[in-house]
Amino acid sequence: xxSSNQEIANLFRRLATLLEIDEQNPFRVxxxxxxxxxxxxxxxxxxxLVDEGVDLTEYPHIGREIAQMIATVVxxxxxxxxxxxxxxxxxxxxxxMDVRGLGAKGVKALHDHFNLTSLDDLERAAREGRVRELxxxxxxxxxxxxxxxxxxxxxxxQRTRGVDAERVAEPLREYLTAVAGVERVEIAGSYRRRCxxxxxxxxxxxxxxxEAVMAAxxxxxxxxxxxxxxATRSTVVLAGGLQVDVRAVEAGSFGAALLYFxxxxxxxxxxxxxxxxxxxxxxxxxxxxxxxxLAGADEVDVYRALDLAWIPPELRExxxxxxxxxxxxxxxxxxxxxxxxxxxxxxxxxxxxxSLEEMVDAARARGYEYLAITDHGPAVxxxxxxxxxxxxxxxxxxxxxxxxxxxxxxxxxxxVDILADGTLDLPDDVLARLDVVVCSIHYHLRxxxxxxxxxxxxxxxxxxxxxxxxxxxRDINRRAPIDIDLERCLAAAAERxxxxxxNAQPKRLDLSDRNARLALDMGxxxxxxxDAHRDIHFDFLRFGVDQARRAxxxxxxxxxxxxxxxxxxxxxxx
DNA sequence: GCCGTTTTCGGCCCGACTGTTTTCAGTCG
Numbered sequence: 001x002x003s004s005n006q007e008i009a010n011l012f013r014r015l016a017t018l019l020e021i022d023e024q025n026p027f028r029v030x031x032x033x034x035x036x037x038x039x040x041x042x043x044x045x046x047x048x049l050v051d052e053g054v055d056l057t058e059y060p061h062i063g064r065e066i067a068q069m070i071a072t073v074v075x076x077x078x079x080x081x082x083x084x085x086x087x088x089x090x091x092x093x094x095x096x097m098d099v100r101g102l103g104a105k106g107v108k109a110l111h112d113h114f115n116l117t118s119l120d121d122l123e124r125a126a127r128e129g130r131v132r133e134l135x136x137x138x139x140x141x142x143x144x145x146x147x148x149x150x151x152x153x154x155x156x157x158q159r160t161r162g163v164d165a166e167r168v169a170e171p172l173r174e175y176l177t178a179v180a181g182v183e184r185v186e187i188a189g190s191y192r193r194r195c196x197x198x199x200x201x202x203x204x205x206x207x208x209x210x211e212a213v214m215a216a217x218x219x220x221x222x223x224x225x226x227x228x229x230x231a232t233r234s235t236v237v238l239a240g241g242l243q244v245d246v247r248a249v250e251a252g253s254f255g256a257a258l259l260y261f262x263x264x265x266x267x268x269x270x271x272x273x274x275x276x277x278x279x280x281x282x283x284x285x286x287x288x289x290x291x292x293x294l295a296g297a298d299e300v301d302v303y304r305a306l307d308l309a310w311i312p313p314e315l316r317e318x319x320x321x322x323x324x325x326x327x328x329x330x331x332x333x334x335x336x337x338x339x340x341x342x343x344x345x346x347x348x349x350x351x352x353x354x355s356l357e358e359m360v361d362a363a364r365a366r367g368y369e370y371l372a373i374t375d376h377g378p379a380v381x382x383x384x385x386x387x388x389x390x391x392x393x394x395x396x397x398x399x400x401x402x403x404x405x406x407x408x409x410x411x412x413x414x415x416v417d418i419l420a421d422g423t424l425d426l427p428d429d430v431l432a433r434l435d436v437v438v439c440s441i442h443y444h445l446r447x448x449x450x451x452x453x454x455x456x457x458x459x460x461x462x463x464x465x466x467x468x469x470x471x472x473x474r475d476i477n478r479r480a481p482i483d484i485d486l487e488r489c490l491a492a493a494a495e496r497x498x499x500x501x502x503n504a505q506p507k508r509l510d511l512s513d514r515n516a517r518l519a520l521d522m523g524x525x526x527x528x529x530x531d532a533h534r535d536i537h538f539d540f541l542r543f544g545v546d547q548a549r550r551a552x553x554x555x556x557x558x559x560x561x562x563x564x565x566x567x568x569x570x571x572x573x574x
Numbered sequence: 575g576c577c578g579t580t581t582t583c584g585g586c587c588c589g590a591c592t593g594t595t596t597t598c599a600g601t602c603g
Binding site: 025026027030031034035060061063064100101103104105135136137140144200229230231234235245260261265272273277281282283284285 | 575576577578579580585586587588589590591592593594595599600601602603
């Protein structure tokens with residue numbers, strides 16, 4: 001069994017943590033963490049890169065040594081350095097670092113004095129009041145650790161989906177905006193970078209009186225507990241468990257602070273290094289030459305002072321965007337406004353919650369130039385999938401409705417099921433009549449990688465296969481993606497002119513940002529679709545656009561930006 | 575351990591808050 005990139009990254013993270021507890025060179029520790037970040041962000045399996053003899057040191061934060069270590073992991077499944085440090089440091093100690101307020105120093109001290117290795121051991125020692133005896137610890141710390149353990153047990157670290165984060169973030173933003181003296185509030189962090197999930201929320205407030213803002217924050221009704229409360233920075237946990245960090249700055253520093261709190265961390269580190277290279281210093285208050293503040297009120301000015309174009313938050317991951325900004329080569333990212341229509345939507349003909357007419361009205365209200373009606377094929381029985389006869393009946397209704405409307409073009413279609421053996425659940429003569437054929441996997445999600453790959457490759461051979469719907473069938477936080485050789489399938493899709501979907505349902509976001517990047521690299525075109533099952537689902541479009549932007553997609557990469565004539569031509573020619 | 579428009583050594587982002595201290599280390603982001 002070959003290790004996935006994620007598994008390899010986790011090995012390096014664990015190695016870093018154990019070395020940190022073992023008080024090894026902190027820069028070496030950081031080097032392993034940096035390498036883990038790089039590995040996680042790769043869209044191509046390391047196993048394949050190693051097999052093909054690709055020079056891994058071309059990637060950032062991977063040098064000769066780590067490249068060799070990666071090769072060893074790929075070949076043996078083991079990281080010898082990890083086995084080696086595990087002889088000195090019990091590997092279970094790494095888990096203790098997940099307790100809020102406990103870092104490497106604390107873990108080492110606790111282990112050295114009490115010989116404890118588990119969460120249970122720690123809890124017992126704290127309850128018995130023994131932890132406070134330790135130098136550097138005290139009663140408050142002891143209580144905080146017990147609270148941290150409770151928190152960890154209650155909520156095993158799961159990230160919050162962007163759409164769910166929005167529901168709590170926007171009301172809080174409004175609340176803080178209403179505080180006297182507040183000029184501006186932005187939600188920064190991974191939320192602003194439009195990541196599919198967020199670990200916490202970072203709110204930035206421009207104001208003259210930070211203490212007033214912090215006082216208002218801790219009085220917010222929806223708070224479960226206050227973790228820290230300072231004059232310019234506080235951390236709270238909202239009911240429901242989402243952590244919120246709020247930072248107050250003066251307007252003159254807002255841009256620099258927004259830059260800093262938007263991240264990603266690696267992007268910040270790279271920017272700060274760029275500042276240092278120019279004899280400057282970048283922090284959340286501004287870009288400084290000695291005492292002189294060169295830029296700070298506006299993000300654009302900070303980037304410009306570093307000889308960079310402003311970088312959209314979605315690209316700030318230290319994946320080459322800084323070099324691109326320096327060379328004026330940043331992509332013109334696709335926008336919601338550029339999307340003219342939707343090619344995947346359901347009605348009450350199958351499992352949609354609203355009628356054909358209602359869905360069409362909703363699309364018109366949103367200014368779509370075209371809408372494809374793609375109810376399920378017969379295999380999806382629970383969704384009342386369409387038999388060939390029912391589909392033919394629907395085609396007549398869609399055509400009749402289209403005839404009556406002159407502000408939108410209705411396209412006929414179907415979301416066809418890719419069956420376990422790679423055949424489709426409607427016959428070719430029916431598919432041949434449709435404007436849009438979306439092909440998706442809904443069942444048999446646990447086939448082996450080989451079987452899953454063959455299944456999709458076979459389906460792709462069907463000449464009517466136009467759009468590959470939610471390709472990995474994942475449900476964020478609930479169902480893992482199917483196991484499939486995505487690269488091989490995307491290559492086949494590109495070859496056959498099959499378009500790959502970014503399904504904009506917030507629980508799916510499938511393809512993901514990284515996989516969409518891979519699809520573009522393989523030469524595929526994308527289609528961003530809402531997969532709407534009711535009218536308000538059309539508003540999910542922006543979540544799909546977010547992921548396309550994170551993938552670096554331009555309008556030209558996305559077929560929904562075509563006008564209807566070009567779209568028809570493109571879909572017919574394949 | 576990585577990195578390099580000051581390139582094979584000598585750096586490595588920077589600041590706020592907390593608790594334990596008595597001037598600061600640890601943790602976090």
